[in-house]
Amino acid sequence: xxxxxxxxxxxxxLLGQVLWDGFExxxxxxxxxxxKRLITNRKQQEVEIGRYSLHxxxxxxxxxxxxxIIADGDWAQPDxxxxxxxxxxxxxxxxxxxxxxxxxxxxxxIGDVQLHxxxxxxxxxxxSSTNNEYWRLIDNDTDEHFxxxxxxxxxxTENS
Amino acid sequence: xxxxxxxxxxxxxxxxxxxxxxxxxxxxxSFVIRVGEPRTREIQYYQLTIxxxxxxxxxxxxxxxxxxxxxxxxxxxxxxxxxxxxxxxxDPASLIIWSIEVKxxxxxxxxxxxxxxxxxxxxxAAAGQHWVLHRDGLEIWRYRS
Numbered sequence: 083x084x085x086x087x088x089x090x091x092x093x094x095x096l097l098g099q100v101l102w103d104g105f106e107x108x109x110x111x112x113x114x115x116x117x118k119r120l121i122t123n124r125k126q127q128e129v130e131i132g133r134y135s136l137h138x139x140x141x142x143x144x145x146x147x148x149x150x151i152i153a154d155g156d157w158a159q160p161d162x163x164x165x166x167x168x169x170x171x172x173x174x175x176x177x178x179x180x181x182x183x184x185x186x187x188x189x190x191x192i193g194d195v196q197l198h199x200x201x202x203x204x205x206x207x208x209x210s211s212t213n214n215e216y217w218r219l220i221d222n223d224t225d226e227h228f229x230x231x232x233x234x235x236x237x238x239t240e241n242s
Numbered sequence: 243x244x245x246x247x248x249x250x251x252x253x254x255x256x257x258x259x260x261x262x263x264x265x266x267x268x269x270x271x272s273f274v275i276r277v278g279e280p281r282t283r284e285i286q287y288y289q290l291t292i293x294x295x296x297x298x299x300x301x302x303x304x305x306x307x308x309x310x311x312x313x314x315x316x317x318x319x320x321x322x323x324x325x326x327x328x329x330x331x332x333d334p335a336s337l338i339i340w341s342i343e344v345k346x347x348x349x350x351x352x353x354x355x356x357x358x359x360x361x362x363x364x365x366x367a368a369a370g371q372h373w374v375l376h377r378d379g380l381e382i383w384r385y386r387s
Contacts, residue, residue: 140309141295141366148347150387155294155367169369192302208364210295211309212324232304 083209084230086189092219092228093187093195096134101182101199103132105174111138111154113205115184119222131222140216141208146201193230246344252375252383253342253351256288261337261355264306264329266319267291271308273361275339286378294372295364298328300357349387 096115103114116133123129143153156170182199189195193216195207207217215231259277266272267289275288298306310322336356343352349372353361365372368387375383 141364143348143366150348150365150368152368153366156369192299192304208295208366209304210297210364211307212304213322214309 083193083232086191086193089193089195089230090187090189093189093197095221096136096184096197096219097187099132099134099184101184101197101205102180103178105178106157106170109139109157111142112136113138121222133222135220135222136217137220138207138217139214141210143206143208145204145206246346246349249383249385250342250344253344255377256290256339256342256353259288259339260335261339261353261361262287262334264325266311269319271296271311271319276334289376289379291374291376292363292372293370293374295366296362297364298359298361300359305359349385 099116101113101115102118105112113136114130114132114134115136118130118132120128121131138154141154144151152170152173154170156173157168182201182203184197184199186198187195188198193209195217197205197207199205209216211232213232215229218227218229220227256275256277259275261273262276263274264271271292273290273292275290277286277288278284279286292308294308296308297304306325306328310325311319312322314320337359338356339353340356341354343354344350345352349365351361351363353363355361363373365387370386372385372387374381374385
């Protein structure tokens with residue numbers, strides 16, 4: 083895995099930015115962060131993205147005031163209302179739009195990350211695998227992907 | 243007694259036991275902990291069945307985790323080679339549990355084991371059943387939220 087200081091340095095770009103959207107694709111939580119811009123996607127549709135995208139494949143938890151409100155494992159929990167396929171999908175459909183400022187970022191020696199947000203929210207990314215990607219930070223201005231994964235002793239920053 | 247204290251008291255029974263086995267349990271994963279009573283030499287087996295994330299680490303290095311398996315073509319659980327490698331390297335009797343910490347906010351557990359290993363049980367769902375502990379086949383604790 084990358085050095086903690088390198089991860090810290092990359093994540094520092096998110097300080098003071100706004101997290102404003104989140105959705106799930108194939109088990110990956112995708113977050114939109116920072117200044118909004120319009121792009122044309124592969125389906126030739128205009129969509130709004132942020133300066134940064136954070137794609138989380140590993141274990142994550144979302145807290146408010148130290149209360150766990152949703153986590154990656156909730157994809158398997160049935161929605162109490164029985165409408166959406168899971169509690170996680172229901173949450174993602176109802177929670178946004180929001181404007182959550184990233185106030186501070188903490189990393190421990192394992193590489194677990196806590197993004198402390200406004201309104202008492204905290205997003206936690208946990209290192210939880212020996213062979214998979216945990217998360218990646220994409221700078222949509224430069225198309226740089228900073229990838230944190232189990233075996234990324236080499237330089238895992240790529241430009242696609 | 244609060245739920246955390248009661249859970250801690252139940253888990254205390256595992257201290258001094260050995261992390262004896264790890265493997266599939268239906269479509270979940272289990273750890274078996276073998277606890278010997280030194281005076282009577284009675285042996286008890288505890289089974290910790292986990293329905294949440296976990297990782298076994300040595301300091302910062304993750305050695306095994308809940309994501310080290312996949313379903314094979316017959317829908318059976320198949321573990322990554324790292325799992326067999328780990329168990330081939332260690333005599334289970336030497337993997338002694340020294341302490342178990344319950345994190346009050348998250349409900350996460352941290353088992354401290356010989357060789358500076360830590361087994362983290364990480365609660366990764368806001369609702370549902372996270373783990374169950376059996377002693378000699380009888381359920382003694384079920385952790386839900």
